[in-house]
Amino acid sequence: MGDETIYRTVQESQSERSEIVFPADSNALGNLFGGRLMQYIDLTGAMAASRHARAIVVTASMDHLDFVSPVRVGELLILKASVNRAFRSSMEVGVRVMVEDVREQRLRHVSSAYLxxxxxxxxxxxxxxxxxxxxTEHQKRRYEDAGRRREMRAGETLRKREMRAALGGEWHL
Incomplete structure (x- = not known):
């Protein structure tokens, strides 16, 4: 059999999710819990990855999560996810989170993550x-950046493995 590699465009698997922030999702200051935002990011990223793979996907890691500004109760949250790059069985997905000001018709960036x-x-x-x-040029840049991040993650994984081996498999605080 010849080369059976399948290719898909970024656009084929993009996903978007919208949420209104309710009091039950917030802390004592009226801001969205960071853990709840992480959940939304994970779900939106999983939708894009699942669409791309056309299969069940599991989260292997979430890294480079930035909380840029707080999200307040009552605000409309918009999450957008795209597969940046696919490897053999894994995919890096970028998720960008915005708050929509419906009166002013403006978007405010509040968070980004790579999963x-x-x-x-x-x-x-x-x-x-x-x-x-x-x-697009933007997609090509994200594709190349994903390869560099994968190399960094592999180096970090190796460093942790070596550290555990040096400690006899035990974790010390």
Whole structure:
């Protein structure tokens, strides 16, 4: 058999989610809980990854999560996710979070994150995912940046593994 690699565009799997922030989602200052925002980011990212892989996906990591500004009760949250790059069974997804001021018709950036998802079958075994075909200059830049972040994550994973081995597998505080 020849090369059976499948390619998909970034646009084919983009996802968007909107939420209104309610008091039950906020802290004593009336700001959205960071953990709730992380949940929304994870769900929106998983939708994009699942669309791309056309399979079940599990979250492998969330890194470089920035909380740029608070989100207040009553504000409209807009989350947008795109697959930046696909590897063998994993995908890096970027999620950008904005607050929409409906009266002023303006968006305010409040958070961004990069997540890694792995495609799996119903038994939890990894699946090969389609590759990404970046089309715009912005998508091409994000594709290249995702490769650099993957190298950094691999280096960090190796460093932690070596540290655990040096400690005899034990964690010390």
């Amino acid at each position: 890694t998802f792995v495609a799996v079958d119903r038994d939890g075994s990894k699946l090969v995912v389609p590759q990404i075909t970046p089309e």
